[in-house]
Amino acid sequence: MITAVKKAPLLRLSWRSPQASGALSVLAGIALWQLVYDGLARTGYLQVYAIDHFFVSPWQVVESFAELYRSGELVRNCYFSFLEFLYGFLLSVVVGVPVGFLMATQEKLNNFLDPWVSCIYATPRVALAPIVVVWFGLGIFPTSLVVFLGAVFPILLNTYTGIKSVRRNLIDVVRAFGGSRRQIFLKVMIPDATPAIIAGMRLGVGRAVIGVVVGELFGAEAGLGSMVYLYSQRFQPGPVFVGIVILVVFGILTFVAVEKLQRWLSPWYAYQLQRKVQGMEME
Amino acid sequence: MSAVVNVYRAHEKKFDAALSVVLGLALWQIIDTLLIQNPLVAVGPARIAEAFGRLWAQGQIVRHVYATFVEFILGFTAGVVVGIALGILMALKRAMKDVLNPWVTIAYNAPVILLAPLFITALGVGIASKIAIVFISAVFPVLFNTYAGITTVDTRLVEAVRAFGGTPRQIFFKVTVPSSIPMVMTGLRLSVGRAIVGAIVSEFFGSRAGIGYLISEATEAFRTADAFVGVVLLAVGGYVAFELLKYAERKIAPWYESKV
Amino acid sequence: MTIVSASKLVVQNLRKSFHSQRSVGPIQVFDDISFEVHPSEFISLVGPSGCGKTTFLRILDGLIPRDGGTILLDGAAVIKPGPDKGFVFQDSSLLLWRTVIDNVILGLELQGVSKREARLKAEQYIALVGLRGFEQHYPHELSGGMQQRVNLARALIVDPQILLMDEPFASLDAQTREIMQAELLKMWRQTQKTVIFVTHQIEEAIYLSDRVVVFSARPAKIREIVNVNLARPRALAIKRSREFLDLADRVWSLIEDEVLKSMGREKEEGIL
Numbered sequence: 001m002i003t004a005v006k007k008a009p010l011l012r013l014s015w016r017s018p019q020a021s022g023a024l025s026v027l028a029g030i031a032l033w034q035l036v037y038d039g040l041a042r043t044g045y046l047q048v049y050a051i052d053h054f055f056v057s058p059w060q061v062v063e064s065f066a067e068l069y070r071s072g073e074l075v076r077n078c079y080f081s082f083l084e085f086l087y088g089f090l091l092s093v094v095v096g097v098p099v100g101f102l103m104a105t106q107e108k109l110n111n112f113l114d115p116w117v118s119c120i121y122a123t124p125r126v127a128l129a130p131i132v133v134v135w136f137g138l139g140i141f142p143t144s145l146v147v148f149l150g151a152v153f154p155i156l157l158n159t160y161t162g163i164k165s166v167r168r169n170l171i172d173v174v175r176a177f178g179g180s181r182r183q184i185f186l187k188v189m190i191p192d193a194t195p196a197i198i199a200g201m202r203l204g205v206g207r208a209v210i211g212v213v214v215g216e217l218f219g220a221e222a223g224l225g226s227m228v229y230l231y232s233q234r235f236q237p238g239p240v241f242v243g244i245v246i247l248v249v250f251g252i253l254t255f256v257a258v259e260k261l262q263r264w265l266s267p268w269y270a271y272q273l274q275r276k277v278q279g280m281e282m283e
Numbered sequence: 284m285s286a287v288v289n290v291y292r293a294h295e296k297k298f299d300a301a302l303s304v305v306l307g308l309a310l311w312q313i314i315d316t317l318l319i320q321n322p323l324v325a326v327g328p329a330r331i332a333e334a335f336g337r338l339w340a341q342g343q344i345v346r347h348v349y350a351t352f353v354e355f356i357l358g359f360t361a362g363v364v365v366g367i368a369l370g371i372l373m374a375l376k377r378a379m380k381d382v383l384n385p386w387v388t389i390a391y392n393a394p395v396i397l398l399a400p401l402f403i404t405a406l407g408v409g410i411a412s413k414i415a416i417v418f419i420s421a422v423f424p425v426l427f428n429t430y431a432g433i434t435t436v437d438t439r440l441v442e443a444v445r446a447f448g449g450t451p452r453q454i455f456f457k458v459t460v461p462s463s464i465p466m467v468m469t470g471l472r473l474s475v476g477r478a479i480v481g482a483i484v485s486e487f488f489g490s491r492a493g494i495g496y497l498i499s500e501a502t503e504a505f506r507t508a509d510a511f512v513g514v515v516l517l518a519v520g521g522y523v524a525f526e527l528l529k530y531a532e533r534k535i536a537p538w539y540e541s542k543v
Numbered sequence: 544m545t546i547v548s549a550s551k552l553v554v555q556n557l558r559k560s561f562h563s564q565r566s567v568g569p570i571q572v573f574d575d576i577s578f579e580v581h582p583s584e585f586i587s588l589v590g591p592s593g594c595g596k597t598t599f600l601r602i603l604d605g606l607i608p609r610d611g612g613t614i615l616l617d618g619a620a621v622i623k624p625g626p627d628k629g630f631v632f633q634d635s636s637l638l639l640w641r642t643v644i645d646n647v648i649l650g651l652e653l654q655g656v657s658k659r660e661a662r663l664k665a666e667q668y669i670a671l672v673g674l675r676g677f678e679q680h681y682p683h684e685l686s687g688g689m690q691q692r693v694n695l696a697r698a699l700i701v702d703p704q705i706l707l708m709d710e711p712f713a714s715l716d717a718q719t720r721e722i723m724q725a726e727l728l729k730m731w732r733q734t735q736k737t738v739i740f741v742t743h744q745i746e747e748a749i750y751l752s753d754r755v756v757v758f759s760a761r762p763a764k765i766r767e768i769v770n771v772n773l774a775r776p777r778a779l780a781i782k783r784s785r786e787f788l789d790l791a792d793r794v795w796s797l798i799e800d801e802v803l804k805s806m807g808r809e810k811e812e813g814i815l
Contacts, residue, residue: 022385029386054404111299116307122525123518124480127495130487130502131510135324169636176604176632177650177701178625187649191640210394214484218499229488232400240401248393255392268640268681 030058053235061245064238073227078246080223081212084140085250088147089208096152096204097197100159121157125149125207126214133219143215143223150211151204158200162193191266198262202255209251326508331515334508343497348516350492351482354410358417359478363471366422370429370467380430387430391423396477399485408489413482420481421474428470432463465539468532475524483517494520550615551737552580552603552705557612559595559602571762572598576612578756578765580705580737587740587748589794590758590766591802596741597633599763600707603739604630617704626650629698629736631708635690637682643693644669644678650701661700668696671730688719695730705737712747724750725779732776745794749773750782757797760805766797 037046037057046052056064068074103110103117129146136142170188179187216225228243291298308328315327338344373380373387399416406412440458449457486495494513501509532539557576560569572595580586588596601607603614605624614621616628624630629650637646647668648661669675672692682690691711698706712720724747731738742748748755749771757766771790773781781787 021381025382025385054401108299111296112303115300115304119518119522122521123514124476124483124521126480126487127483127498127514127517130499131507131514134502134505134507134510169632169634170638172606173630173632173636173638173649174653175606176624176628176630177653178623179653183653187653188638191638194640206392206394210396210480210484213394213397214487217487218502228397228400232404235404237401237404244397247397248389251394252389252392266640268683 034058050235052237054232054237056237056241060238061241064236065242068227068239068242074242077222077224077227077243080140080220081216081225081247084143084147084212084215084223085208087140087144088211089151089204091144091148092150092152092155092204092208093201095148096155096200097159100156100197100200101163103156104160104163117153117156121153125153126210129211129214130218133215138219138221142219143212146215147208147211150207154203154207155197155200158196158203159193162196162200163189165196166192195262195266198258198265202258202262205254205258206251209247209254213247323505323507326511330508331511334506335512335515338497338509338512344512344516347492347494347497347513348520350410350490350496351486351494351520354413354417354482354485354493355478358414358481359421359474361414362418362421362474362478363425365418366425366470366474367429367467369422370426371433373426373430374433387423387426390419391427395419395423396481396484399481399488403485403489408491413485413490413493416485417478417481421478424473424477425467425470428466428473429463432466432470433459435466436462461536464536468528468536468539472525472528475528476521479517479521479524549581550579551582551584551617552739553613553615554578554603555613555615557599557602557614558610559598560610573758573761573763576763576765578768580739583735583737584754585731585738585740585752587742587752587755588758589742589745589748589755589798590763591760591798591805592743593805594758594761594763594801596743596758596763597709599758600630600709600739600741604628604707606630626654626701627704629701629703629706631691631694631698631706631711633710634714635682635687635694637690637693637697639682642679642681643674643685646682646693647696647700649697654701665696665700668700671699671733672696673726686719687715688723691715691723692726695727699730699734699736703736705739708738708740710741710743713743720747721779727751728775728777745791745798746782749787749790749794750777750779755794757794758801760801766801769794769797 034057037055040046040051040055046055065074099113103113126146128149132145132149133142136145166189170192171184174184174188212223213225213228216223217229220226224243224247228240231237231239231243312327312329315330335344369379369383373383396416398419399412402412402415406415436459440462441454444454444458482493483495483498486493487499490496494516498510498513501507501513555577558574559572561572562569576599588599590596598607602609603621605621605628621628638649641649644662644665645658647665648656648658651661651664652658666675666678669678672695674689674692674696677685677689682693685693694711712723715723728751738751740748740751745755752771755769755771757769758764759766769790773784773786773790
């Protein structure tokens with residue numbers, strides 16, 4: 001036992017841990033990025049080939065961030081985008097979960113809705129963004145609607161799958177005790193379908209972020225997407241990168257938050273094979 | 284009469300679906316012609332059909348579909364090839380995994396489509412920027428799922444082949460490759476969806492042809508019906524792509540029951 | 544009339560058939576099954592696989608409807624499932640999102656008993672099945688044998704008139720299974736419940752039961768009811784006694800030709 005410990009020194013062990021090597025890789029990547037940029041700047045190619053129209057150094061991104069923050073532009077844009085995300089995402093939960101549930105339990109309704117849901121699901125919904133803006137004009141509402149169109153389908157379909165795959169034998173248990181339909185719904189169907197529904201929400205987050213960006217491209221007074229678009233047209237990549245980084249970080253943080261919600265709502269679920277949920281993460 | 288009822292019962296789902304589509308289209312048309320009567324807003328099936336006919340006659344349909352198709356097929360193919368290759372490397376080489384894993388995880392979960400405006404600035408409004416965007420949209424799901432598929436191979440199967448004296452090479456081709464195919468297929472499906480979105484959104488950001496261009500240009504000119512023609516084309520394209528993939532899956536991995 | 548009221552459970556002329564897409568007509572699962580169970584009796588049902596033992600048990604509980612015949616529990620007709628019957632399901636049918644104690648109280652909760660009151664009562668049953676100290680564990684943290692103990696406590700807490708057990712030990716390993724059999728007999732002595740126990744293990748049926756009901760292949764009929772006159776309480780060692788082995792031989796010979804029959808039928812239907 002003692003020799004085994006000696007053979008695997010602590011330092012080496014922590015060095016090899018996924019977190020450590022991950023952080024190291026990210027830091028090295030950023031450093032490399034900075035070096036490449038400085039090297040290009042020294043040769044002068046940056047200006048000759050207009051590389052500085054789309055390429056920045058990490059340090060310039062930090063500078064742009066500070067500048068946008070000072071002018072108040074950043075906060076305002078974040079605020080608008082966040083509202084669009086929030087409204088659209090909440091709406092897609094409020095619509096997607098009940099409709100998915102009804103489709104899973106009411107066969108007739110499912111027969112009628114299925115062709116339309118499948119058809120719209122097969123269409124990339126971002127394609128509808130310009131049309132939505134023509135219909136509803138500028139502002140927060142149309143972009144929220146684009147967010148909704150993106151996020152609602154994964155939530156709806158995962159709710160449907162979750163309810164459809166509720167374990168029959170657990171329903172039988174409640175029936176055997178003389179439980180009512182209401183009790184079957186509350187005590188078995190809802191808890192058993194929760195992990196699938198949350199997996200749908202996790203997928204919806206990603207779609208919602210894309211919805212924010214594409215929606216703002218067509219009709220926004222403010223927002224991170226419109227900021228990205230504006231500065232890329234002005235050939236100022238600094239603010240563009242700031243917008244991208246914030247959206248990516250926001251997307252990942254929300255993703256993690258939904259995962260935490262998952263663990264909190266269904267702590268018993270963690271042990272189950274992630275594969276089952278992963279299998280649903282499609283399209 | 285009862286014979287009719289029986290036929291209906293036997294194919295209830297199909298009849299309901301057909302009825303639903305007919306009723307939906309009829310309702311849509313009624314709203315268009317009777318209630319709103321504004322071609323900017325209400326675009327009934329009739330207007331879309333008419334717009335399709337006109338665009339077809341002008342050769343616009345073929346031109347835009349061709350442009351998007353080329354962007355899609357080149358970017359997607361490159362994404363699949365690179366994704367599978369890197370996925371295998373990451374799964375087999377520890378060092379590759381250590382270096383690439385954090386980046387791949389971020390890129391897989393992040394909306395990479397956000398990079399579209401930068402690519403367009405860098406590569407211009409032509410086809411090159413679109414192929415690049417389709418590529419980065421498609422590459423990560425394939426890469427991630429290939430990696431996951433190879434690293435989650437059932438060790439009992441590996442042991443079974445080793446017990447028969449199988450070489451590492453034999454293990455790779457007889458166990459690892461076939462048993463990771465379902466995961467790779469899942470990755471492909473994700474990639475198809477993201478690649479189509481990548482093509483359309485990058486065309487929105489700046490282009491001269493393509494279905495995304497058709498949609499954004501038509502809406503800017505308030506020709507909503509033309510934009511809907513683009514949407515319908517995408518729906519059909521998406522459907523065809525997923526059906527082809529399903530067919531390929533059945534051919535390549537008939538033992539695996541697809542969940543879609 | 545006195546004879547009827549002396550029986551805990553009376554089954555008369557029970558019939559059931561299923562519609563299957565594979566066959567043209569309905570498939571007769573069983574036709575005309577009648578028997579009686581005395582109070583506090585332990586009865587096992589055995590028969591060739593696929594003969595409909597589980598279906599039969601589910602019909603007794605009212606989980607699935609019957610085509611005809613009567614089921615009387617304490618003289619009252621069984622129409623639907625309810626807390627007067629305790630059903631112990633085959634594999635882990637515990638609610639994954641509930642702790643042991645919250646799984647045990649399910650039946651009381653469904654009847655509208657407050658959770659606090661139900662939990663107090665549950666302690667006693669958790670102790671009965673030997674799970675004290677595991678109240679706050681989740682099902683996935685328990686072994687198969689422990690999960691079945693929870694299942695048992697869950698069925699017992701509603702104080703049912705009869706316990707219907709559907710191959711509860713089928714997925715346990717041989718050693719755990721033996722321990723659970725002995726434990727079940729101990730609990731049965733303590734609670735004095737009437738038990739109907741479905742199993743495909745002849746040895747298990749004989750060890751546990753007062754009488755073993757042998758079903759024939761589908762359409763199932765009662766082939767024979769074998770009395771088990773072994774003294775109680777029974778030690779596990781009894782399984783190696785002459786009498787026990789003779790009984791097992793007898794039950795097995797009853798089932799053997801039924802098994803062959805049903806295998807022949809499965810071949811015809813293309814199942815095998």
